[in-house]
Amino acid sequence: MSELVTVGGVAVARAAVAIELSEADRVELERQVRAGGTPQRQVLRALIVLLAADGNSNAAIAAELGICVDTARKWRARFVAKGAVGLVDAPRSGRPPVYTATDRARVTAWACSLPVDHDVPLSRWSTTELARQLLTDGVAVSVSTVRRWLAGDALKPWQYQSWIFVRDPDFETKAARVLDLYARSWQGRALGADEYVICADEKPSIQARDRCHPTVPAGPRQSMRVNHDYRRGGALTYLAAYDVHRAPVFGRCEQSTGIDPFTRLVDQVMSVEPYASAARVFWIVDNGSSHRGQAAIDRLAQRYPNAVMVHTPVHASWLNQVEIYFSIVQRKVLTPNDFPDLAAVEQRLATFEERYRAAASPFNWRYTATDLRRQLSRVDDHETAIADRLAA
Structure with missing residues (x-):
């Protein structure tokens, strides 16, 4: 097998480079040709080698594949010199970098x-x-x-997170008491069947926003539409008490927060069974003005000897499970806000309580005192790292 090569204007016959394929090389090249995902340039090079191995000259290969003879000669020689690796494009330097x-x-x-x-x-x-x-x-x-x-570099400097440093020197002790109550334990002893845990708080400033145009319900390929303009119909406060282990909710609406409205919520709960005759009822509250400090603890104990008030640490309302219920109310009842007056708000909240109690189950609270200690340890490490960075 030979081919004509022009040298100094004279056609000279020269033997084409012979190719002998191993069984493994032939199988691989045929696989590349058949595979739908192989780049076309790679398929062409594999066909050149396969045809050359079958004894075809470069001219015959060029005519068969519709390419020039030089292309057939190039990849034939590249395979002989380097094997299958020679059919891959050599790395290119590319455009010089614009930035350093x-x-x-x-x-x-x-x-x-x-x-x-x-x-x-x-x-x-x-x-x-x-x-x-x-x-x-x-x-x-x-x-x-x-x-x-x-x-x-996974950098997003336009985003930010806020946090609060622990200021209460007894944060861990106070928080652990709350978490132990959720786990039905108090001062190292398991709670009895006639002992209950109540989470209570207020949700203030719930407005009645009377929209200037009626709300349009959702339709095909169209979300519900709520008019932006509204008339203010006043605001009220929603107080709620949530039984952690039994899941019933007791709520009431008041004109504002304060000791008296909170006391009325306590009366609403403690006047019914099983709380009226319970051995102990633990009331978990935050440090709001309605139930702050030792005075609130004494006031509750004097009114109901079987009631024990337990405060969450400062800036730790997230430990109070009633906040989860309030988030449900906000999402399912109050957003979007479209009420003609405060009476409609109060009616909607009362009706939702009945609906919630019919299907409610205790929240799957899994955060324990052990998790708290682990998190506080990370906070300490974070504070130390910040102090070291500022000092550097």
């Missing part, structure tokens, strides 16, 4: 700093502001490039 590693590091440094620390009148960075800041450093970077760099 220092430019990218500068973006990261700005994103990981607070604007106010550099006398920049911003509360947080955006991609646009970062690109503008880099321009003052003499680096012209597009907003899309800044966004891509930040995404590569």
Whole structure:
């Protein structure tokens, strides 16, 4: 098998490079040809080698595949020299980088700093502001490039989270008491069958917003529509007491918060069974003015000797399970707010209580005192890390 090659204007016959395929190489090349996901350029190169191995000349291969002879000769020789690896494109240098590693590091440094620390009148960075800041450093970077760099480093400086440092020196002790009650334990002893745990709180400033146009119900490919304009119909406070282990809810509406409204909620619960004759009823409350401090504890004990008030730590209302019920009320009853007057709000809340009690079950509370200790340990580590970073 030979081919004609022009040398100095004279056609010279030259033997084509012979190819002998191993069984494994042939199987692999045929697989590449058949596979639907193989790039077409790779399929062409595999066909060139297979036809060459069957004894075809470069000219015959070129005619068969509709390519030039030089292409057939190139990939034939590449396979002989390097095997199957020779059929893969060699790595290319590509376009020279526009930005240096220092430019990218500068973006990261700005994103990981607070604007106010550099006398920049911003509360947080955006991609646009970062690109503008880099321009003052003499680096012209597009907003899309800044966004891509930040995404590569999983940085989102425009987002923020807030937190509260633990201020109560007895935070763990107070929180652990609440968590132990949820686990039906008090001062190391299991609660009896005639002992109950109640979570109570107030949800103030519930408005009656009378929409200027009727609310339109949902339809095909259309969500419910609520008019933006409304007339204010006043506001009320919703007080609720939630039995942690039995799930009934006792609620009432008042004009405002205060000792007297909260006392009426307590009377509403403690005047009915099983709480009226219970051995003990634990009332878990936060540090709101209606039930704050030792005075509130004494006031409750004097009114109901079998009632024990337990306060959550300061800034720990999340430990009070009635807040979960309030979130349900907010989502299912009060949003969107469309009530003609406060009487309609009160009626809706009372009716929802009945509906909730009919199907309610205790919340699946799984946060324990052990989880609390683990979390407080992480908080301590976080505070230490911040202090070390500020001192550096």
